[in-house]
Amino acid sequence: MRNVKIFEESEKYMPGGVNSPVRAFKSVGMNPPILKSGNGSRVVDEEGNEYIDFVASWGPMILGHNDEDVIKAIEDMLKNAISFGAPTEIELKLAKHMCETLDNIDMIRMVNSGTEATMSAIKLARGYTKRDKIIKFAGCYHGHFDGFLVEAGSGVLTEGIPGSPGVPEASVKNTLIAQYNDLESVKMLFEKEGNEIAAIIVEPVAGNMGVVPAKPEFLKGMRELCDKYGSLLIFDEVMTGFRVAYKGAQSVYGVKPDLTTFAKIMGGGLPTGAYGGRREIMSQLSPMGPVYQAGTMSGNPVVMAAGYAALTKLYENPKYYEHIEEIGTLLKEGVEEIAKEKGLPIVINRCGGMITLFFTKESKVETYEDVKTCDTDLFTRYFKHMLENGIYLPPSQFEAMFIGVKHSKEDIEKFLDVLRKF
Ligand code: PLP
Numbered sequence: 001m002r003n004v005k006i007f008e009e010s011e012k013y014m015p016g017g018v019n020s021p022v023r024a025f026k027s028v029g030m031n032p033p034i035l036k037s038g039n040g041s042r043v044v045d046e047e048g049n050e051y052i053d054f055v056a057s058w059g060p061m062i063l064g065h066n067d068e069d070v071i072k073a074i075e076d077m078l079k080n081a082i083s084f085g086a087p088t089e090i091e092l093k094l095a096k097h098m099c100e101t102l103d104n105i106d107m108i109r110m111v112n113s114g115t116e117a118t119m120s121a122i123k124l125a126r127g128y129t130k131r132d133k134i135i136k137f138a139g140c141y142h143g144h145f146d147g148f149l150v151e152a153g154s155g156v157l158t159e160g161i162p163g164s165p166g167v168p169e170a171s172v173k174n175t176l177i178a179q180y181n182d183l184e185s186v187k188m189l190f191e192k193e194g195n196e197i198a199a200i201i202v203e204p205v206a207g208n209m210g211v212v213p214a215k216p217e218f219l220k221g222m223r224e225l226c227d228k229y230g231s232l233l234i235f236d237e238v239m240t241g242f243r244v245a246y247k248g249a250q251s252v253y254g255v256k257p258d259l260t261t262f263a264k265i266m267g268g269g270l271p272t273g274a275y276g277g278r279r280e281i282m283s284q285l286s287p288m289g290p291v292y293q294a295g296t297m298s299g300n301p302v303v304m305a306a307g308y309a310a311l312t313k314l315y316e317n318p319k320y321y322e323h324i325e326e327i328g329t330l331l332k333e334g335v336e337e338i339a340k341e342k343g344l345p346i347v348i349n350r351c352g353g354m355i356t357l358f359f360t361k362e363s364k365v366e367t368y369e370d371v372k373t374c375d376t377d378l379f380t381r382y383f384k385h386m387l388e389n390g391i392y393l394p395p396s397q398f399e400a401m402f403i404g405v406k407h408s409k410e411d412i413e414k415f416l417d418v419l420r421k422f
Helices: 002-013 068-078 089-101 114-129 154-158 183-196 216-229 249-253 301-316 318-342 376-388 409-420
Strands: 035-039 042-045 050-053 107-111 133-137 175-178 197-202 232-236 259-262 273-277 346-351 354-359
Touching: 050 409, 068 301, 089 107, 089 273, 089 301, 107 114, 114 133, 114 197, 114 232, 114 259, 114 273, 133 183, 175 183, 183 197, 183 216, 197 216, 216 232, 216 249, 318 346, 318 354, 318 409, 354 376, 376 409
Parallel strands: 133 175, 133 197, 197 232, 232 259
Antiparallel strands: 035 042, 042 050, 107 273, 259 273, 346 354
């Protein structure tokens, strides 16, 4: 009963008992387990129940829980520093590492979350182009910044709300909505008001309506449109960065964005974010240029140390990504076989370590409209069954589950065994 007791008390002191909505498990009609510890691919709750963790803190824990190198980096840094609000060598190390190992980053600015990264990238794009309008896609989520809360994915989609009270109309009047994987819908917006569009922001593999990989021609076509109209292309790689490949989705598709946003994995499990891109654009940022963006905690040395340990480890071990590919394929093929045997209506989309089982009778899921055909009641039954049998998944049909370095073939076999019993 400890889980219930803690959660009920949490509800008295924190809205919904949580500090981020989807964690409350509201959409699956149950209380969440209260997690206490993690190791490798496993997490344990306050009652001692162990689960194979496919949430991975919503992406960051690609190295698994309690990674020894990340912990050592944090411990070593703590002996010298917690926070100065001043330049440190460790922030240079991480910035240099990212600029040198990623393809389209000449300069980078550290922030404290994915939301901060995307909202700051938009401000920079607006400052650079001297235009106000942006294009985003229905079903994509870029954080809780006002201008993005129109037809957003993730928790907004899970809760079935169109936007959010508290967002003034003025904040979203410059947000134009297009349809994911539908280049025509983007073209139409450009034909109408192309000279006023500062930027397109897109998840190059959508993860926040469940996993929906972009069609290659969709991303390439947007690059051409941005070049034609003098707009910037922003890839939000908060989820996909260091996950679908070390160099992110842009390396998988071979499309070059002007700006890229990061968070999640780049903090090694501590809170962080960053945005970076072409020098000419980044040099518009204060104090080099006029676009103002700042942060007391930005580039915090403990966070930078964790991030540097995580990213160097991932960069130096390409075999990790091969492992994730192998394990991911095993899971996808296993699920497809079981779905066929049992007559379960499932489409499974995967890109690297990002996976979603869509409970739909459609034959494929390529658009937001396809996503909306899912049977969320069936998902809820599946979710509960998996949780009761030790498989910890994101509590929503419209999220990605994550596979990491520490997931083993045995973990996948257990997942498939449990699914078989559903
Ligand atoms: N962008 C994408 C693609 C995300 O998936 C998320 C969060 O899940 C964000 C931005 C917001 O990041 P954060 O929750 O760190 O603010």
